[in-house]
Structure formats: C-alpha cells, structure tokens
Amino acid sequence: MKWLFSACLLLLVNLAHAEQFVRSHALVMHGAPALAADFAHLPYVNPNAPKQGSITHEAQGTFDTFNPFIVKGNPAAGVGQIYDTLLSANQDEAFALYGLLAETIDLPADRSWVRFNLRPQARFHDGEPVTADDVVFTFNLLMEQGAPFYRAYYGSVKSVKAESKLSVRFDFVDGSNRELPLILGQLPILPKHFWQQHDFAKADLTLPLGSGPYQISEYDTGRSVSYSLVKDYWGKDLAINRGRYNIATINYEYYRDSSVALEAFKAGRIDYRLETSAKDWATAYTGPMFDSGKVHTDVLKNENPQGMQGFVFNTRREMFKSRDIRKAIGLLFDFEWTNEQLFYGAYKRTESYFAASELAATGLPEGAELALLSPFKEQLPKELFTTPFSLDKTRGDGNVRPQMREALALLKGAGWQLDKGKLVNAQGQQMHIEFLLYQKSFERIVLPYTRNLQKIGISTEIRLVDVSQYVNRVQSFDFDMVVGSFGQSSSPGNEQRDFWGSKAADHVGSRNIIGIKDPVIDQLIEAVIAADDRDALIAATRALDRVLLWSYYVVPQWHLNAWRVAYWDKLKRPARNPKYGIGLDSWWVE
Missing domain, CATH: 3.10.105.10 (Dipeptide-binding Protein; Domain 3)
Structure with missing residues (x-):
C-alpha cells in the first residue's frame, strides 16, 4: 500500500503544479463568443451558395512581388487569399476569432500564454501537413525578416515553442496584453519546407505556397493576376468556411487612374467596385445598365469605427x-x-x-x-x-x-511672419509645403x-x-x-x-x-x-x-458610415451583410 500512497501523492503534486487553462473553439476580446462550438455556419452567409463563375476587381498602380510580408516591392492585390490563419473572424462580432488551422485554443485566466492545437487534416497546397513547426518558423521569420510592423505587433511575445507536431505555445512577457492571443490567431502560416528553399527577403515573383482557399493561377506582371479556388481545399467543409469562398476565379486588373477603372466597370470589364468618390457616386452611375437593373448600386451601412x-x-x-x-x-x-x-x-x-x-x-x-x-x-x-x-x-x-487671422497669429507666435506677401522664418526662408499624391x-x-x-x-x-x-x-x-x-x-x-x-x-x-x-x-x-x-x-x-x-x-x-458598392447583376449577395464588413467572400455568381 505504501507504493500506492506515494503514487497518489506524486499525482497530487503534479496536478498542483499543472497550469490551469480553458480550452475553447474561439477567442474573444471581452465576454464570451456568440457562436457555440457546434455552430453550422456564420450567420450572414448563404450555406447553399454555388461555387462557380468569376469576378474581376480593379487594382491601382502596379505590382512586382507576391510577398506581402516584407517592406520591399509592391505586392499583388489579393495575394493574402492564398494563406490560412490560425483563427478566422466572425464579422458580426467586434473582435471574435474562431478556429481555422487551429481546432482549439488553450488560454489561462491571466492570459500569460496561449496554445493553438492544429487540425490534423490541415494541408498546404502541395499536400504537406500544416504543423506546429510551420507556426514557429512563420513567427520567427516575420520577426526577423518581415516588415517592422510585425516586431511592434508581436513585441510582447517572449517565446514560441512547438510542444508536439500539432500543438504550439506562445509565452508572453506578462499577461497585460489581453489582445495578444487574438493577434496571434490572425497569423498567416507559411510553409517551412518551401521557404527554406527560397529567399524570403527578396521581393520577386516567386509563386508562394499557401494553405488557403485560393492559389495563384495566372498573372501578367504589373497588369493582372488571377486566383483559382482550390478544388481539394482542406478547409472547405469547416463551419467557419461554409458559404464562403464561392467564386471559382478571382481576377485583379490594374489601372493607373481610378477614372479609367470606372469606365472599365461601366463597360463590363470590372464586375465589382467600391466607390470612394462622392462626386462619382452622385453623377457617374447613370445610364441604361443602371436603369435596367443590370448593375446594382447599394449603400451598405456598417457599425465600424471610421478611424x-x-x-x-x-x-x-x-x-x-x-x-x-x-x-x-x-x-x-x-x-x-x-x-x-x-x-x-x-x-x-x-x-x-x-x-x-x-x-x-x-x-x-x-x-x-x-x-x-x-x-x-x-x-x-x-x-x-x-x-x-x-x-x-x-x-x-x-x-x-x-481662420487666416487666427492662423497668422499662431504662426507669428511660432517665429514666422509675413514679409512682402511671403511667410518667412527668422532666416528669411519662406515656408514651403509639398503635398505628395498618387491619385x-x-x-x-x-x-x-x-x-x-x-x-x-x-x-x-x-x-x-x-x-x-x-x-x-x-x-x-x-x-x-x-x-x-x-x-x-x-x-x-x-x-x-x-x-x-x-x-x-x-x-x-x-x-x-x-x-x-x-x-x-x-x-x-x-x-x-x-x-x-x-x-x-x-x-x-x-x-x-x-x-x-x-x-x-x-x-x-471626412467619413461616411457606409460602403458604396456597385456590381453587375451576375453577382449575388446574402440577405444581409455582416455588422463590421462587406462580407464579399460570401457573395457568389449566378
């Protein structure tokens, strides 16, 4: 009996030192997730939407790289669609993320660390499994070679470790950064076996490997890029994805000028347009195609802070x-x-x-x-x-x-004064301001x-x-x-x-x-x-x-609490858009 007592005592000691945490299907900033673990699909999608057809978007300027994670180069529009993240957002909640690559998340009460438990079926487009090593590799790669933004964003992460093939843990400097577990959930995961064979810091047109719903299918450098729906996409049947990613081919055509892009839209070469010009919205969206209903113009209200x-x-x-x-x-x-x-x-x-x-x-x-x-x-x-x-x-x-009088008084107090119609400083140099624009x-x-x-x-x-x-x-x-x-x-x-x-x-x-x-x-x-x-x-x-x-x-x-969208009739959208987004990934083609 002595050995049994010792074994029980050892078990109690181990349990006393075990870290307590809650395992969940989702992470939220405050409160509890709105969707239960067994939810069928997001509340604003059409789960029966057909997966077919194509859509053409406009893009501005040009592109010279497929790497959006570094400072160098201009990344191609839409390239983020080839990557999956650990978690995915419900755009009906202010900040709530549900399992995507990660099936469950472990989080202690003090939020001093987080563990992501990956889905065993998750795959990159070449068939290789997504593992905890890929997560560790991605994090370290972005911190060491990625844009400076990542070092600020993940600055409170103390360490990252693959605890098993499908389990990765991030430890934090302390638990004061409540958002950090969710921020890490948005991490796009890159394949270690691919990038070990390529130069990540080089801004070029190397075709990257992802695990997301789309992959690059065609491009004309600086002019256009197309993405095709991955037919055997590993995550197509997940509840978080049901009713999303319905369009078989997504194209981006590049234009130097937004006015030219508007004419391309009216000519039917572009299918969807998010209009940011109040003048164009008031005057340019007229003609037979609008009167007949071939082109829709909708104002979609949103509940986002306008920044x-x-x-x-x-x-x-x-x-x-x-x-x-x-x-x-x-x-x-x-x-x-x-x-x-x-x-x-x-x-x-x-x-x-x-x-x-x-x-x-x-x-x-x-x-x-x-x-x-x-x-x-x-x-x-x-x-x-x-x-x-x-x-x-x-x-x-x-x-x-x-306003001129008040401005001149402030400028005088700051050491500037009018001299023969010029605003000059003590050295007689005129104030000069250059406004840098690309539109x-x-x-x-x-x-x-x-x-x-x-x-x-x-x-x-x-x-x-x-x-x-x-x-x-x-x-x-x-x-x-x-x-x-x-x-x-x-x-x-x-x-x-x-x-x-x-x-x-x-x-x-x-x-x-x-x-x-x-x-x-x-x-x-x-x-x-x-x-x-x-x-x-x-x-x-x-x-x-x-x-x-x-x-x-x-x-x-200025700001407007709505999106102004125009789109050709072949595009259909769910009965409502989410509270905090347009939800374009839930639209479909008929």
Whole structure:
C-alpha cells in the first residue's frame, strides 16, 4: 500500500503544479463568443451558395512581388487569399476569432500564454501537413525578416515553442496584453519546407505556397493576376468556411487612374467596385445598365469605427515640430465649402481617431479617462482639461478670413511672419509645403486648400507620382504632407503601437508616418492594450484619442458610415451583410 500512497501523492503534486487553462473553439476580446462550438455556419452567409463563375476587381498602380510580408516591392492585390490563419473572424462580432488551422485554443485566466492545437487534416497546397513547426518558423521569420510592423505587433511575445507536431505555445512577457492571443490567431502560416528553399527577403515573383482557399493561377506582371479556388481545399467543409469562398476565379486588373477603372466597370470589364468618390457616386452611375437593373448600386451601412483620414504632417520636418504651426495650417482647410461644392454634402467632418463609435473622445475627460490623463497634466495642453475638442467651422462660402487671422497669429507666435506677401522664418526662408499624391482625382480637393495657404504667404506644391514612387517615399518618410488614413476596429490594441508609438517612428516602413515620439502617448497606448474589460478599453481609447486630437498631427478630413458598392447583376449577395464588413467572400455568381 505504501507504493500506492506515494503514487497518489506524486499525482497530487503534479496536478498542483499543472497550469490551469480553458480550452475553447474561439477567442474573444471581452465576454464570451456568440457562436457555440457546434455552430453550422456564420450567420450572414448563404450555406447553399454555388461555387462557380468569376469576378474581376480593379487594382491601382502596379505590382512586382507576391510577398506581402516584407517592406520591399509592391505586392499583388489579393495575394493574402492564398494563406490560412490560425483563427478566422466572425464579422458580426467586434473582435471574435474562431478556429481555422487551429481546432482549439488553450488560454489561462491571466492570459500569460496561449496554445493553438492544429487540425490534423490541415494541408498546404502541395499536400504537406500544416504543423506546429510551420507556426514557429512563420513567427520567427516575420520577426526577423518581415516588415517592422510585425516586431511592434508581436513585441510582447517572449517565446514560441512547438510542444508536439500539432500543438504550439506562445509565452508572453506578462499577461497585460489581453489582445495578444487574438493577434496571434490572425497569423498567416507559411510553409517551412518551401521557404527554406527560397529567399524570403527578396521581393520577386516567386509563386508562394499557401494553405488557403485560393492559389495563384495566372498573372501578367504589373497588369493582372488571377486566383483559382482550390478544388481539394482542406478547409472547405469547416463551419467557419461554409458559404464562403464561392467564386471559382478571382481576377485583379490594374489601372493607373481610378477614372479609367470606372469606365472599365461601366463597360463590363470590372464586375465589382467600391466607390470612394462622392462626386462619382452622385453623377457617374447613370445610364441604361443602371436603369435596367443590370448593375446594382447599394449603400451598405456598417457599425465600424471610421478611424481617421486626413492631411498628415511629417513631424520629422523642422517646421512641423510645432503644435501651433500644425494647428494653424489645419485652420485653412475649408471642409464646409469642400463638402458642399465637391462632395454634394455627402460627408461628415471627422473629429476623432475613432469616429462614429463609443471609443471617440467627447465633451471633457471624466471618470476613468480623467484618472488616466491627470498624471500627465503638466505635459498636456491646458485646454485638453477645460475645453471640449472641436474643429473650426467656416461659413462654407469660401471666405476664410477669420481662420487666416487666427492662423497668422499662431504662426507669428511660432517665429514666422509675413514679409512682402511671403511667410518667412527668422532666416528669411519662406515656408514651403509639398503635398505628395498618387491619385490624380485628389488634386481637385487639395487645390482649394493650397490656395488658402498661399493667401497667408505659404508656398505650396502638389507632387503627383506613381504608386511605386509614392510607397517608397512614404515608407522612407520623404514627404511634407500626404493624405493618410488610420483604420480602426471596435477593439483597438497592438496596432496602436505601430500607428503612434515612439519605437515605430524611426522604423522604415512603419505606419507611424507622422513620426510621433511622445512618452504620454506611449503610456496611453499600453493602457489600451492592457485594458481588462470593455469599460477600461473605452476609457483608455478615449484618453488616447483626446491627446492625439489636441496634438494636431493631422488635418482631419471626412467619413461616411457606409460602403458604396456597385456590381453587375451576375453577382449575388446574402440577405444581409455582416455588422463590421462587406462580407464579399460570401457573395457568389449566378
């Protein structure tokens, strides 16, 4: 009996030291997943949709690589469709991911690590199984040779280890980054046996190997690329995929100019178009094909935060280091006139980096948000605590004299003054701003803005370049001002480091194109990432939003809480689109 007692004691000791975790079919940021483990399909798809036909999309510019994971080159449109990720999103939930390559996920209460248990049937397109070694290889490859974005995104990962052929574990620096398990779930898995034989860092047209629903079937360098549905796709019968990936061939045709692409759509060479121009939406979608119903034009409402689009300052430029200078230049953008004269009154002015959501800062800071901001009172503008943020509004008649007077007062305080009609600094140098663009259609929007700047003595120039040159200049921070956008989800987290974090400011290719290096913003970003419930996330995001707004890093533009889509009648879509997406992968061809 003594040996039995010893064995039982050893078992109890082992159990006491075993790590406790919950095994689940899904991960959510807060709360519980909406879909049970035995769900049949996503709620917004048609599970009986036929798998056939083709669709042709437009793409802008050109492409010279099939590797979207590195800084070099311009990756082909749609190339992400050849890869599967560990988990896949339900676009009806703010941030919920369900098993794809991973069948189940193990997560402890403190979120200090996560384990993904892979499906044994998962296969790459060459028939080789997807293993834990592939996951480890992918993570290390992206961290070592991938774009700088990945090092910021996965910065809190301490280690990754294949525990078995189908089990991989990520350990974290600590458990404060609640989003990190979900972020890792979005990791596209690359085949180790393929990339060990190829140069990952080389931006070329090597045909990559994936495990996703599509594979590259044809391409004409820089002009077009086609993807074909993988007939024996390993994941076609999974509940997360049922009713998705219904179109047999997906084509992308490249156009240098969006106006040419619009005419190609009307001629039937393009099947689907997401329209971003209010003018074109109001005036160009007319004619017999629209009247007859051969082409549909739908406005699909969404519940996404609208993020921020604006004229972006490069604060690495000496003249833009001053907050007052940035504010002054922003005063001269006449949104009210622009919206009425150019956009047919279609848009709302964006006054938050998380516009149209509960995450947007409003009124004065209070409660938990005020508690986050108060320790930084000496480092922040006084008005942040006393005045609700708002953008100046013009009369909309093109007269911006009040804004000119205020702008000149701010510029004078920053060391600039008018001299014979020119705005000059102490050295007599005139302020000059180059607006870097790649879309010709944006010239008509920028021109009225530059005329207002010229009225206060600023020299301006609009530089229109091709997409490749534009990307290279922005990635190397070689610009004064560009039109930039910072998309946001309903559950912000790690990506905020790459948008605004100090460490990302000097990384070529990072999304901190503004060049922000602010210790207060860094700490607020970490508060967003560490938020342990929805209320804490809202408070931290509002605090971050408020500091960004009062820093005048961009001249905010506009937003619309909907997608404007046009498509030929051969395309059909489910009865409704998901709350947070267009759900194009659930459409089909009849």
